[in-house]
Amino acid sequence: MASYKNIPSTAKGSPISFDFSFPQPKLDHLRQVLELHPLGREAPSKTLRGSSKPQWFGNAKEIMRRFDWAAEEELLKAFPHYVVGVEDTIGGQMLQVHFVALFSTSPDAIPVLLIHSWFSSYVEYLCLLSVFTERFPQACDLPFHVIVPSLPGYDFSSPLSRETNNAQINEDNARVLNQLMVNLGFGAGSGGIGGYVVHGGVSSLRMCYTLAKEYKDCRALHANLDGAYRHTLTSSGGDEFEAVKSVLAELHPPEDWDSHERDMIRLAISTSPVSLLALIGSQFFGEQEQGAALRMVALIVAHHWMTDTYPDASQESYCIKDMSAEDLSHVLKHTGLEPNKPVGISFFSHGQGSASDIRPIVDGSSWSSRHEGNPFVAVLDQPNQTVGDLLGFVRQVQKQHS
Template identity: 35%
Template sequence: MINVQFNRVPAAAIVQPEHFTLHVPDAQISAWRSLLEHSAIAPQSRENTQAQFGVTRGWIVDAKNAWLNDFDWRRTEERINSHPNFKMTIQDSASGELNIHFVALFSQKIDAVPIMLLHGWPGSFLEFLPMLSLFAKKYSPETLPYHIIVPSLPGYALSSGPPLDRDFTLADGARIMNQLMINLGFSNGYIAQGGDVGSMISRILSESSNECKAIHVNLLNIGFLDSPRNFQPLEANEQEAMLRCDMCR
């Protein structure tokens, strides 16, 4: 059952998203089960029974059994559809037209703070559903302190994929996520939170988008990012600290 309480898009939105209900056709589920049932598992060997060499054969056997006999996709669909789902077409100058999926809890409070939660890789918007359930249980639309937006990044889950004729970078993903928030009426400011790939996109948003006022990240991997424009050389005590860090690796 869809929680319709939180599905009212803010009046300031400049693009109205389409409401979306996930339903995978029975034929696709049957095809998936058939592929899984007929997938062969390697015979037992010394190597595939030792965890130090990777995933064990026993784990694969148990996983296949769980997928075939315990997993119920329709229950997962119900869990996804219990929250308001949307899709929005975004026109991007570099990547063309992308159809972006997101789950949202929209507040009716005038001063609600917009927060965008960005998943990582491997991952998806599913990571945040338990959190959305907690918010929906604790608050009503009239008392929810935040607008909570959980997108599927381009090429993930229910969003369309990036273009086929050019590379698609983290900066491209950040620009599209920023446009999503602008289209929803949050051009005055929002917070971005992310882990893994989501953390990198959040970091880029903080540096490149005036609309992103703050970020929170689970991971800070500066190796994937350019130095900030105002970067200053490390002072002597900072260089010493970096050396100590290297010695502990």
């Protein structure tokens, strides 16, 4: 593999290479727990779907139990890992932020920040990094600087220590990630497009939107979304805002648990990798019973367990709603952001009608594509499509800035 380790000379921070190895006693404990922990029976109502179904659940548990951790660590370390100190501009806390990166040596390379969702990890983007290195085997040909951070409190990134309420979590994380990109030399006024492009999915869209809306360093937003959003808007024929609210209400029911219930659930889930698998697996809504996507979901869960991620990160799991209906409507209609901040969306049908029902949008300030498939696992089982869409969207962004 070509070297993608040339950190730009404009970087203000001092990222250092990061290595890790999971201790054998913890690996043995994980395997033992998986062997002894039984699976529950499906409820009589049989309302469980996708990755909550017993067959999927059993397959994922068995994959985790049989992991060859020498091979899994080799996969995790296939790309350069770094840590860097990032000072939170509110409170002054110095955080260790972990990220995986492919640095291009092309002077025209555009920085792209890939944000994982609250239930996932940087691991979900390893498939995309593989596609990038296969398509661009030389660092000088890579059109992007690809940055994949672990959110604060996830995997190898330290958690925010200051008190924060539920409404602030996205804003806090966005602030830290923006400062990371600035420290790497990708802030406003840098070469190329004068900043960076942010990419996320259904469950990280709110954070991406916060970055695009609040920070001049973020110059454009791209996301993989459920075709239901676009399909509802284009077929409603009425109030688009109300249509968006109905979609959100169906996909993300209102949270009504009190803090005691949340803390009890957090305690229960954090005591077992099987419980963690039930929570994280259910969020992917995958129907795959075998295959690469299933294996990667199992690896994400095991990685969380090995790094004790869930106790630090779980606060987000019960309070993040992807975004408000009003903000989502702004994203879909390409409003609410500065005119020179383009929005690109890759719609996936996900059982909400044919992908042909989703009208593509390509104009001077917005871009979209459409695909059949599941947006929750698109970067896992359709990485080529996401990379292709990112390339197409960023080319248009570059044209606007040329």
